Amino acid sequence: MDAITTINLEQLLSWTAVGGLIAGLVIPYWLRHHRRHKASLKRFAEAKELGIDKARAQYPHIDPMLCIGCGSCVGACPEYDVLAVINGIATVVNGQRCVGHAKCEEVCPVGALTVGLGDISDRDDIPVLTPEQETTIPGVYIAGELGGISLIRNAIAQGRRSIEHLGASLPEDRDRSITDIIIVGSGPAGLTAALTAIQNGLSHIVLERSKAGGTIAHYPRRKLVMTQPVEIPLYGKLKQHEYEKEALLDIWSEIITRFGVDIHSGQDVTGLHKNGAGFVVQTTSGEYRGHAVALCLGRRGTPRKLGVPGEELPKVVYQLLDAQSYKGRNVMVVGGGDSAVEAAIALGRQPGTRVTISYRKNGFPRIKKKNEDRVNAAIAEGIVTPIFESTVQEVKTDAVTLKTPDGNISVPNDDIIVLIGGIPPFAMLKEMGIKFGGEKKSSRKPLPSLTPRAVVNPAQAARGSS
Numbered sequence: 001m002d003a004i005t006t007i008n009l010e011q012l013l014s015w016t017a018v019g020g021l022i023a024g025l026v027i028p029y030w031l032r033h034h035r036r037h038k039a040s041l042k043r044f045a046e047a048k049e050l051g052i053d054k055a056r057a058q059y060p061h062i063d064p065m066l067c068i069g070c071g072s073c074v075g076a077c078p079e080y081d082v083l084a085v086i087n088g089i090a091t092v093v094n095g096q097r098c099v100g101h102a103k104c105e106e107v108c109p110v111g112a113l114t115v116g117l118g119d120i121s122d123r124d125d126i127p128v129l130t131p132e133q134e135t136t137i138p139g140v141y142i143a144g145e146l147g148g149i150s151l152i153r154n155a156i157a158q159g160r161r162s163i164e165h166l167g168a169s170l171p172e173d174r175d176r177s178i179t180d181i182i183i184v185g186s187g188p189a190g191l192t193a194a195l196t197a198i199q200n201g202l203s204h205i206v207l208e209r210s211k212a213g214g215t216i217a218h219y220p221r222r223k224l225v226m227t228q229p230v231e232i233p234l235y236g237k238l239k240q241h242e243y244e245k246e247a248l249l250d251i252w253s254e255i256i257t258r259f260g261v262d263i264h265s266g267q268d269v270t271g272l273h274k275n276g277a278g279f280v281v282q283t284t285s286g287e288y289r290g291h292a293v294a295l296c297l298g299r300r301g302t303p304r305k306l307g308v309p310g311e312e313l314p315k316v317v318y319q320l321l322d323a324q325s326y327k328g329r330n331v332m333v334v335g336g337g338d339s340a341v342e343a344a345i346a347l348g349r350q351p352g353t354r355v356t357i358s359y360r361k362n363g364f365p366r367i368k369k370k371n372e373d374r375v376n377a378a379i380a381e382g383i384v385t386p387i388f389e390s391t392v393q394e395v396k397t398d399a400v401t402l403k404t405p406d407g408n409i410s411v412p413n414d415d416i417i418v419l420i421g422g423i424p425p426f427a428m429l430k431e432m433g434i435k436f437g438g439e440k441k442s443s444r445k446p447l448p449s450l451t452p453r454a455v456v457n458p459a460q461a462a463r464g465s466s
Contacts, residue, residue: 058115058149059095060104066112073104073113080369096366100151101228117148124438125426132165133158136435139279139292140272141166144189145215146297146424152188153228159192159296160233166292167200174291175277179203182281182290184269186212186261190296191252194261195233205288207267207281213252215298219245220320220346234259272432295429300422306334310395316416320346328352330412332400334392335359335419338367341375343417348383355383356411358390358402387411 060073060083069088077083079097083090083104090113092098102115117126126148133141143158166181174180180202183193190206197204211217216225223245230238235255243251256263271282278291303318305311320333323346333344336359344357364372378384387402387409394401400413430436 058100059098063112072107076103076107126437133162141294144296155189156192159189160196163196179290183294185296206263209268221322301424329414331415333357340419356385362388
C-alpha cells in the first residue's frame with residue numbers, strides 16, 4: 001500500500017510540475033496576446049473616430065477566409081501601424097499610412113493579402129486603368145502617383161510597363177515623322193518611360209513644367225527619399241533603400257545626359273485631343289504630335305492656398321527648399337501632413353529659428369509613424385510649437401492671426417510656409433475624356449495588386465512585376 005501511495009504521489013508531483021510548466025508558458029503568452037489585442041482594438045477605434053481607417057490610395061486587402069492571423073504582415077510593415085490582428089484576422093487599422101511597400105503581401109504565408117486600389121467604382125479621384133496603365137482613351141497612359149499608387153518603386157514599374165505595352169501595339173507602318181510617345185512629366189515614372197522608349201527603339205519627347213525630377217526636385221534640401229532597391233532601364237540597379245534628394249537628382253541628371261533623354265522644359269500642358277491616328281498635346285508654348293501619350297504627373301497639381309487676407313505677401317511660400325535660409329527667424333508652417341511636419345522639424349533644427357505649426361485638427365493622425373516619433377520628439381525638445389485646432393485668418397507683415405477654440409490669437413511671424421496639399425489636375429484629365437472610377441459607364445477594370453504573385457491572370461502577372 002505504501003508503494004502504491006508513493007507511486008501516486010510521484011505521479012501527482014510530476015503532473016503538478018508539468019501543469020506548472022504549461023501554465024508558466026501559456027499564461028504569459030495569453031496575457032501578452034490579450035494586451036496586444038486590447039491595444040489593437042483601441043487603435044482601431046481611434047482610427048475610425050479620426051476617419052483614417054480608410055485609405056485614400058493603395059491599401060492591404062485581406063481575405064478573411066484565408067487569413068490565419070499569424071501577424072507576419074503586421075511585423076513586416078515599415079509604416080508600423082497600418083495593420084493589426086483583431087479577433088484572429090489581419091485588419092486594416094490605419095489605411096492612410098499605407099504607401100505601397102507591399103512587404104505585408106510578400107510575407108503572408110497563405111496568400112491572404114494583396115496591396116492595391118481595390119474597388120474604385122465610386123472613386124472619382126482614381127483614373128480607370130488597364131493592368132498596362134492604359135486609360136479609357138486607347139493610346140493614352142497614366143503612370144506614377146497620378147494613378148493612385150505612390151512610391152518610387154511603383155512609379156518606375158508603371159512607367160516601364162506602359163511603354164512596353166505601347167511598343168508591342170504600335171504598327172510597323174506608322175508615320176515615322178510623328179513622335180511615337182509624348183511623355184508628360186519627368187519624375188521617376190516619366191524618366192523610366194523615356195528610358196524604356198529608348199530601349200525599345202521608340203522616339204520620344206518629355207514635356208516638363210519646371211525641371212527634371214518631378215516632385216522630388218521640390219523636396220527640401222537633403223530630404224531622404226525612400227526608393228527600395230529598383231531596376232532602372234538601361235542604367236541598372238539603385239541598390240540603396242534610401243537616397244538623399246540631391247543624390248537621387250544627380251543620378252537622374254546622369255541618366256538624362258548619358259542616354260539622351262529628350263526633355264523640353266517650361267512646357268505646361270493645357271490640353272490633349274485626338275488627331276487622326278495619334279494625338280496633339282497642347283502646352284503654353286505650342287503643340288506636339290505623337291502616336292501615344294504617357295501622363296506621368298503627380299497628384300499634387302497646383303498648391304492649395306489659404307484664401308485669406310495678406311496671403312499675397314512675399315513672405316508666404318508653398319514649399320520649403322532650404323531650411324538653413326530661415327535661421328534666426330519666426331517661421332510658421334501651416335498643415336498637418338508628412339510634408340508639413342518634416343518641414344517644421346528641419347526648420348526647428350536651425351540655430352535661433354522659432355517654429356510654430358498650425359493645424360486644424362487635434363494632433364497629426366495622418367502622418368507616417370517615423371515622422372510622428374520625430375515631431376513628438378521635436379515638440380518635447382521645444383524646437384517646434386504646435387497650435388492645434390487652429391486656422392489662419394489673416395497674414396500681416398509681422399504676425400499671423402489664427403482662429404482657435406478659445407478665440408483669435410496673434411503669433412509673431414517673419415515667414416509662412418503653406419503645406420496643405422494641392423489641387424490635382426483631375427478636371428483637365430476629365431476634360432480630355434479620361435474616365436475616373438466614379439464614372440459608372442467606364443469599361444476599364446481596376447489596377448492589379450502591386451506584386452505579381454497576387455494577380456489572378458497569369459498573363460497579367462508576367463507583365464506586371466513591380
